[in-house]
Amino acid sequence: MSDITTKRGDGGFSSLYSGERALKSDAVFETLGTLDELNSWLGVVKLKLQADYDRLQVESIQRNIFKVASNVATTDDSKLRQKMILLAQSDMVALEAFEEKLFTEVAMPTTFIIPGVTEDAALIDVARTVCRRAERRLVALLSGGLQRISLEVKYVNRLSDVLYVLARQCEKGKYKEKQ
Numbered sequence: 001m002s003d004i005t006t007k008r009g010d011g012g013f014s015s016l017y018s019g020e021r022a023l024k025s026d027a028v029f030e031t032l033g034t035l036d037e038l039n040s041w042l043g044v045v046k047l048k049l050q051a052d053y054d055r056l057q058v059e060s061i062q063r064n065i066f067k068v069a070s071n072v073a074t075t076d077d078s079k080l081r082q083k084m085i086l087l088a089q090s091d092m093v094a095l096e097a098f099e100e101k102l103f104t105e106v107a108m109p110t111t112f113i114i115p116g117v118t119e120d121a122a123l124i125d126v127a128r129t130v131c132r133r134a135e136r137r138l139v140a141l142l143s144g145g146l147q148r149i150s151l152e153v154k155y156v157n158r159l160s161d162v163l164y165v166l167a168r169q170c171e172k173g174k175y176k177e178k179q
Contacts, residue, residue, distance in 0.1 A: 018078030
């Protein structure tokens, strides 16, 4: 049997990074699953981008989503917390700088966007909607008392804005506003 198949989750329970067991339907696992889905969609986004700089930025964002997930998946009293690399304010600054760069390259539409102007933009819009769901899941944990993830909530909120602008960049020259 493969190392992947442990059979420990067959009863509906799974382990947090720090080893504690909980129901797979727990809000923490719902959040972790959504963050995992977001990271997978970010992989698709990265493959669709033309500019090396943009691809590197998205890969950095993917690494930061792992930081977000590890913080969610580790209890406050875990000894692992001492060794973890957590999301930092500098990660937020880098994300906002990427957003500013994108804003300088794209004229933002003044009407609602219907996804599907280009395939690349449509895929990025899917990533954006998953990002919004991840944010809602994080907010639920935050409002439930997991105060240590306030920076993560802000980061994921800002990320959805970045993905919106990135999608519009992929539509550059192809989007026609209604007159």
